Amino acid sequence: MLVWVGKRPLTHVTAFPAQHVEQCSADQPAETRQNWSGWPSAYPTGGLLFHGDNKEVLAHLLANGFRGKVNLIYIDPPFDSGADYVRKVSLRGASGSAKVDGERYTLGEQIQYTDIWANDNYLQFMYERLLLLNELLSSKGQLFFHCDERQSHRIRCLLDEVFGPESFRNEIIWHYSNKYGANSETLDVFHNTVFWYSKGRAQLVEDIRVPVKVPRKQPVRKWNKELGKNEWLRDEEGNYLYQESTDKELGDVWEIPVINPMALERADYPTQKPEQLLEYILRIASTVNDVVLDAFVGSGTTAAVAQKLTRRWIGCDINKGAIQTTAKRVLMIMREQADALERDSSVAQQSLLDDGADTAAPKPAQLSFSVWRVNDYDLHIQHNEAVNLACEHIGVERARTDTFFDGTLGKHLVKIIPFDHPLSPVDLEELRRELESRPDEDREITLVCLGIETAARAWIDDWNRLRKGRRAANRVHVIELRSDEKYGAFIRHQPARARVRIARRNGRLTVAIEEFVSPSIVERLRQQAGVVQPKIDDWRAMVDCVMIDPSYDGRVFTVALSDIPERKTDVVKGTYEIEAPARQATVAVKIVDMLGEEVLVTKTV
Template sequence: MNTRPMTDTTPAAKKPTEVTITRAKGRPMLSWVGKKPLGRVTAFPAQAIERFSATNTSTADAAPAPALGTADWSKWPQDLPHGGLLYHGDNKEVLAHLLANGFRGQVKLVYIDPPFDSGADYVRKVQLRGPKGTMKIDGEDYALGEQVQYTDIWSNDNYLQFMYERLLMLRELLADGGTLWMHCDWHRSHLLRLVVEEVFGEESLMNEIVWKRTASRNDSKTFGHVHDTLLYLVKGVENRTWNRQFLEYAPEYLDKYYSQDDGDGRLYTADNLTASGLRNGSSGSTWRGFSPREKGVHWKYKTEELDRLDKAGLIYWPKGGAGFPRLKRYRDELKGKPIDSIWDDLFAVNSQADERSDYPTQKPETLLERVIMSCSNPGDLVLDCFIGSGTTAAVAQKLGRRWIGCDINKGAIQTTAKRLQGVMREQAQALAAATQQGELVARDDAPPAPCQLSFSTWRVNDYDLHIQHNEAVELACQHLGITRTRTDPFFDGTRGTLLAKIIPLNHPLTPLDLEALRTELKNRPEEERDLLVVSLGQEHKAREWVAHYNHNRPVNKIHLTELRTDRKAGGFIQHEPMTVQARATREGETLVVQIDDVVSPSIIARLDLQEGVFRASIPDWRAVVDCVLIDVHHNGEVFNVALADVPARKQDLVAGRYTLPAPPAGATVAVKVIDMLGEESVVRLTV
């Protein structure tokens, strides 16, 4: 397991800094045990991991540079590349990082789809790649079982505090007039509504949307839960962006109501020109012999406007004065049926959908299209700090918005990165083709041009592991006999009378980790148990810190376990990493990269565990590989993706042999292979 952190490449954020968060003033306020304000929060630096540009791949190189849509980058932090930003880390730390690095007040739209406190572990089914049938034993597909992507089991109070803190920070990031969309379901929507109203003020709530995500659900003991709730709030109502959305009318409706012919083929309906109730002034007075007062109504318009409409031929006069005049509304001018707060026309992602990424709880792109189109304009910045499979970023990208995404789960970051590479590559190819064919004027119905064709991936506070974080914690708990307590967002479990905390295994235990532990204990005054703190290594200062802390302490003493030196407990970290055999050669101006073999001990171990499978043998190494990325001129720090081989369908395999433009002599070519469990291995080759 490689635990070496990458070099920090954000010059402005070399050291942790503190950012201040304004207190929430809204009423009413919800109370929970352990509720605490978030006055200050520490912002950690970010490390750049990967860069992707759709105009910088071997295939797109030949095409002319595409014309990008407009965006105002003038307030964009100088240290950051213009493009999408994808952060791997706990969103509390990522949001603090964004606040400390120039994004305060810059975000136009936030959509979040946080864990719903549903009490479930969200898993993804993992399978090997390849045509159906080739990777089988005894008629079974080689399935690698399920991999926990994230856990949604909390105690109520912890969940509310978790959400409260994120919402307070999101409000700081929002621009004046910016909007927050929060996706929730019946488990916690009633509580979350109070929390958002406290944070944003109750006047900020614009809508509570009901999204009927499925037609039926067979819950035998209750009425089927078929809808989710979206809360839509604005920070600064006067300046909000609001693009009203419409649905096309059904042809039957139009045929029934918009069927009167003007004689020139234009169809219209004759709409009411009056509204109920008496009014003084010209809208209440007799016009052209018709007195609204006698009917207890008034004109919808003043006399001058009625005259103007009539002059324009827009008034329908019933034959022989048989009724009040009416307003002609033409069928060809209809925008559609205004969308209301019940959304029952958007369907969840089904198993056959092109957009399906196999990430649990993936939301449909149509839902995000409606949200993003209604409350932002091309060029605006959209943020989702629970990005999951990347739906918000993909849709923002397709609609010409800028975007920032974040997730704590490495699988989510990999899925989002793959998805965005695909979207940007398609956009780049379409733009290049349009430019070549001289289609410089966009059609009215064309989506807005993308304002970026590149993005970078960052890590905040070193959450990277060569194995997934969730998986590492599971393994550590198994090996140490720790019983997981999934309802506690801070401690990982218990062992006997000890409360156990597993420090992320990508860095040695530091005094900073221990300070976080002390702060947590301050909020749990009743906690009397001693603590087991597990880490991969320990900084000397951390050991000193613990010795000092434990001195004369009656309760909450800290016991340390260091996996690296603990032969028995640390056995699992001997876990063999994936190996990749690859070659890179020059053929004139061309670089040829050939992968000869990939062995993933984790996948083999998983297959060996399966019933019915005697000893796993994988005839084609490509079955274990999810994708291959190549950086032709690796600088040792950030991985610049020059080529990404990410087969869209599960039955397709990566190519394994690649040709690219050759880099200068002596360059380092880096080949990153990601296996079907999300483990990564990077091979560096000098050419």
């Protein structure tokens, strides 16, 4: 057993609710294609993408019906290597060389995950995630852990401890012929390691054959049903029969090139893995409609391959750039699948007329997904730093000896709710427990938070209804820092804005984006500027993609037109024309900027 400083089992994690961020769909008629029975009712059917720390997201999934429901897990966590996972953001266009660097660890900005941990922290981090993943895995579930030579020996000990050594199946070597970096002190590294563990008995779901460079002579084998094994075939004289073979069974060394910079699958994510690798994994260890989870989803390779191979999928990442990249990537695949379905159904209808045969290809497991956020990581700062800032801002008198409350404001006791999530009923239950242990405490309470959930608001109304007039002990008040009239200037975020002209003419819709401004991008460019101030002459340099839903129902954004230039040197068109819905409808235009911020403009025409 591996021991490290501070090793401790995971005794409890608090599961916070998730906030629905958006629903993305490429599905025209919203019909259910697969059997979704057993799918937790807390979620819409379709792919699930979570923005947040996977410790909290996994706890959330466990608390909401996914225990034992996941068939296959692939994870490719940060390597404890100094690599940096921030999506480098640059402007679009030929002159888009002015880099806007990724996110930083300051208030109002986005969390960045650079892996700077010492070994002990890294191991505890991984151990906790593995314990949670084990709970989510079904009784016959499969887990694939992607790592490199710097941590593989420790990771294997961890996996043995959590899943049991008997669950070990293979140490897969991903051998790539092109390499990442140069080094003159050691031999060059041309491989990564993927550990395969499975609960219950593992069986290869599919025999994959891979081409061999030089054809080989191989004895001919045939499956003997009675013996239940392969038999070598011989001629009448008893000599083995040989055949020239141009392929071989997939072994535990996989030859797959790293992604070519020009490849279609390239998502500009520093640690993106090739789709072929995930394709092998999903084909050998999962079947159609299985639930596949990647808790470090990065650019979304696992989700993309799962979508292509008709699996259901759940992805999670702490980096907003990763969530945006994944969403964009999966949506493109879904669009292609929806188009293919439409073509197929007209071909099938035609061939039904011709010869009565149904030639339609297998239908995708889903053509929609939803994005969720567990805790508000856009505003991630250390809790003690948040408490200091908030107390100073509001003028709270600090109480250094109280283990629960942070101080007093006038006659009120004050508690600062951690800024990584909105005030929720879980926090309020904690407050109730604390007050129960202090029966003599009759002061009123002020909770300071960044935002508040509707359910928490209802909880407080109920609580206060019983505390009126002379029995006002422990009435609860809330200061919501984001919107409070008096204290609201705490966080100033100027959202991006767009001016869009939307009109209907002769059965066609015309959409023209006239202007787009992202104060965050402008501000970051200003901060990063050297001697020469970069100028943004064309608003389109700031825009990553544009999507249009011609009949938006206010809830599900169904993309009918998407303008996502493939190369960074290209910009969006900015003016569009598409067929108008027959009746009056709300047209929604979604503009996503190069930092991932979205603007939604709607108009009923």
